[in-house]
Amino acid sequence: MSPNPQQRRAARHRLGTDQDAPAARRGPSGGRKKPITVDAIVSTAFGIVEREGYPALTMRRVAAVLETGPSSLYAHVVNKEDLDELLIGRLCAEIELPEPDPTAWRQQIAGVCTQLRDQYLRYPGITQASFAAAPSNLDTLRVGEGMLAILLAGGVQPQAAAWAIDSLSLYVNAYCLEHSMARGRLQDGGEGWVLSRAELLRRFAALPDSYPQTKRYAAELTAGTVHDRFDFTLGLMVDGLPRSGAADT
Structure with a gap:
């Protein structure tokens, strides 16, 4: 069974590494898009903040830029607070x-x-x-x-x-x-x-x-x-x- 986001977060804290496995895209465009990973989520979030400022950063906004649904993000990060922690850590x-x-x-x-x-x-x-x-x-x-x-x-x-x-x-x-x-x-x-x-x-x-x-x-x-x-x-x-x-x- 794949680890849940809470387990991935705990693993990051213990090991200092991102144990995140990329999630395969589904649907007709799945093969043309980059997989969803913690690194992709964090990089996308930084791009939003750089262009639009931190108040514009939401899980829904990140999902829209990645052309996916918010539920896809929650397979990798626990919540917005977890994403915040990853941003400051980066x-x-x-x-x-x-x-x-x-x-x-x-x-x-x-x-x-x-x-x-x-x-x-x-x-x-x-x-x-x-x-x-x-x-x-x-x-x-x-x-x-x-x-x-x-x-x-x-x-x-x-x-x-x-x-x-x-x-x-x-x-x-x-x-x-x-x-x-x-x-x-x-x-x-x-x-x-x-x-x-x-x-x-x-x-x-x-x-x-x-x-x-x-x-x-x-x-x-x-x-x-x-x-x-x-x-x-x-x-x-x-x-x-x-x-x-x-x-x-």
């Missing part, structure tokens, strides 16, 4: 993890977060797939393992390191989600909601005198690129981690 599989270096741990952890950011920004809104989900995919856990090893090598206390992984991941996810939302508003003609720096400076200058600090420091409030702010926030988070008697490096 992106995490492409993250390069350095050998932990106690003398460069800050740069290393920032580098991993930057890789995650750049992966997520390729697919608008994809980080929504990771919210409120405990990591169980082995590729996702591999990144967490690497981040934990880097922080521990830097002398960060184990409990702080464990919570820092969650905090850093949450910040990267939120940053990428905001970035994709702003980009989506621009694409939808919402220039009035995504303001340029010049427009922000003009609005701040026009504020009443009851906002003295905002008027005085308008240049600072609007300075830098979004990635400058990303790097600044990561630095704040990492530098604030408690460390256990290691020399400050």
Whole structure:
């Protein structure tokens, strides 16, 4: 008897491999179409997100692109949440993890977060797939393992390191989600909601005198690129981690 989707999911988590056997197409066009596999479903889902954004991703939409019915997908993935897990796992599989270096741990952890950011920004809104989900995919856990090893090598206390992984991941996810939302508003003609720096400076200058600090420091409030702010926030988070008697490096 062929394994059901739940068994396939369990096998992926234990072995880190896709044990999915391709399903033969039925009907007169069956021989002309590629078989349905987990890999085909995931690749199709990424294409939808890249073109249309994450909110457009549904099991029915994936099935339509693959020219099949939703029931064909459920022979391979458990549900939409399982597909979300596979998407994030595929992106995490492409993250390069350095050998932990106690003398460069800050740069290393920032580098991993930057890789995650750049992966997520390729697919608008994809980080929504990771919210409120405990990591169980082995590729996702591999990144967490690497981040934990880097922080521990830097002398960060184990409990702080464990919570820092969650905090850093949450910040990267939120940053990428905001970035994709702003980009989506621009694409939808919402220039009035995504303001340029010049427009922000003009609005701040026009504020009443009851906002003295905002008027005085308008240049600072609007300075830098979004990635400058990303790097600044990561630095704040990492530098604030408690460390256990290691020399400050």
